[in-house]
Amino acid sequence: MSDKTRVCIVGSGNWGSAIAKIVGANCARLSNFDDRVTMYVYEEMIDGKKLTEIINTTHENVKYLPGHKLPSNVVAIPDIVEAAKEADILIFVVPHQFIRNFCSSLLGKIKPTAVAISLIKGFDIAEGGGIDLISHIITRHLKIPCSVLMGANLANEVAEEKFCETTIGSRDMKMAPTFRDLFQAHHFRVVVVDDVNAVEVCGALKNIVACGAGFVDGLGLGDNTKAAVIRLGLMEMIKFVDIFYPGSKLATFFESCGVADLITTCYGGRNRKVSEAFVKTGKSIKELEAEMLNGQKLQGPITAEEVNFMLKNKQMEDKFPLFTAIHKICSGTIQAKDLIDCIRNHPEHMKITHVAKL
Numbered sequence: 001m002s003d004k005t006r007v008c009i010v011g012s013g014n015w016g017s018a019i020a021k022i023v024g025a026n027c028a029r030l031s032n033f034d035d036r037v038t039m040y041v042y043e044e045m046i047d048g049k050k051l052t053e054i055i056n057t058t059h060e061n062v063k064y065l066p067g068h069k070l071p072s073n074v075v076a077i078p079d080i081v082e083a084a085k086e087a088d089i090l091i092f093v094v095p096h097q098f099i100r101n102f103c104s105s106l107l108g109k110i111k112p113t114a115v116a117i118s119l120i121k122g123f124d125i126a127e128g129g130g131i132d133l134i135s136h137i138i139t140r141h142l143k144i145p146c147s148v149l150m151g152a153n154l155a156n157e158v159a160e161e162k163f164c165e166t167t168i169g170s171r172d173m174k175m176a177p178t179f180r181d182l183f184q185a186h187h188f189r190v191v192v193v194d195d196v197n198a199v200e201v202c203g204a205l206k207n208i209v210a211c212g213a214g215f216v217d218g219l220g221l222g223d224n225t226k227a228a229v230i231r232l233g234l235m236e237m238i239k240f241v242d243i244f245y246p247g248s249k250l251a252t253f254f255e256s257c258g259v260a261d262l263i264t265t266c267y268g269g270r271n272r273k274v275s276e277a278f279v280k281t282g283k284s285i286k287e288l289e290a291e292m293l294n295g296q297k298l299q300g301p302i303t304a305e306e307v308n309f310m311l312k313n314k315q316m317e318d319k320f321p322l323f324t325a326i327h328k329i330c331s332g333t334i335q336a337k338d339l340i341d342c343i344r345n346h347p348e349h350m351k352i353t354h355v356a357k358l
């Protein structure tokens with residue numbers, strides 16, 4: 001048996017494939033990692049050929065990251081257990097709505113000593129009327145620790161090797177050097193922090209705000225309005241973390257997972273793009289996701305629904321008027337043109353306060 005660390009990437013969408021470029025290259029380069037990186041691929045047929053076969057012969061994920069070569073040591077495997085069973089590090093990067101199924105498939109089939117890191121942005125609804133963090137679901141189901149990686153990381157730009165930063169949140173600082181080795185590249189700079197919940201919640205919530213930014217773009221309301229929506233979104237993100245994840249740190253919002261991811265997603269992300277088209281075309285989000293994303297999945301509208309499920313149960317919708325309005329627009333309860341009226345009297349505008357010293 002090799003004493004080298006074996007890595008499996010669970011997921012092969014747009015971000016899964018972009019991160020496979022970096023992880024594959026690092027595992028090939030660094031002696032402490034096994035060269036062979038397995039990548040679980042949800043099998044599908046492309047022009048009569050299996051996607052796994054295409055990836056393993058051409059080293060390109062022609063559907064989800066066309067135009068970029070994956071390192072040849074990244075091996076696509078259609079069976080999730082086969083891909084994951086020998087891994088010491090499991091990188092979870094699937095659209096969040098599918099995570100429970102994948103965890104069920106892996107239960108009892110992975111190394112008990114394995115550790116996980118989740119790149120998944122989103123929540124799940126929990127029994128008792130709340131929400132669950134994806135990393136908590138992974139830990140609870142698979143009984144392994146789970147760190148997170150979130151940041152301003154539009155997958156296509158990362159694949160093009162344009163410079164960006166990312167944030168890893170980990171409770172186990174002994175793992176920090178290994179994670180940094182695994183993910184850092186000359187164009188992808190890693191900061192590790194211990195405020196894990198806040199890192200993950202930032203990654204999930206900014207997708208809701210990005211829908212709001214897209215509505216503003218669709219309505220043609222201009223840059224000032226969009227900036228207001230982004231700022232109010234940030235304030236609701238901070239309040240959400242403060243109320244539901246007490247003990248989290250404000251400083252985490254200044255990492256890549258916070259303001260930076262919020263900005264990039266509100267300008268360049270899929271949630272923004274589809275939300276703009278939602279206003280301009282009058283089609284449903286589902287129709288537009290299918291028409292515009294070629295199999296990629298939107299996370300914002302479902303995340304807005306999950307968050308609303310909890311806020312409604314706790315009778316706290318009015319404390320988060322932007323998140324609430326975005327959910328109501330996505331679900332067709334109100335129209336996008338009503339967005340501004342919903343936030344005109346935002347609790348932020350009721351404040352008269354001394355600004356804290358730096």
Ligand SMILES: NC(=O)C1=CN([C@@H]2O[C@H](COP(=O)(O)OP(=O)(O)OC[C@H]3O[C@@H](n4cnc5c(N)ncnc54)[C@H](O)[C@@H]3O)[C@@H](O)[C@H]2O)C=CC1
Pocket residue numbers: 011012013014015016017041042043064093094095096098119120121122153154155156295296297298299
């Ligand atoms: N794409 C991006 O720029 C970034 C995405 N993320 C996050 O990473 C996570 C994964 O996103 P992407 O890799 O972009 O995925 P994606 O949005 O490209 O989704 C497509 C993936 O979902 C799989 N899939 C489709 N239907 C499925 C089903 N019924 N069951 C199981 N799998 C199915 C497809 O096979 C494919 O691998 C998400 O939480 C996203 O928010 C994070 C940073 C950047």
Ligand SMILES: O=C(CO)COP(=O)(O)O
Pocket residue numbers: 121151152153154155207210261264265268269270271272298299
């Ligand atoms: O998370 C992302 C960038 O960091 C991608 O956002 P979208 O899913 O809106 O494209």
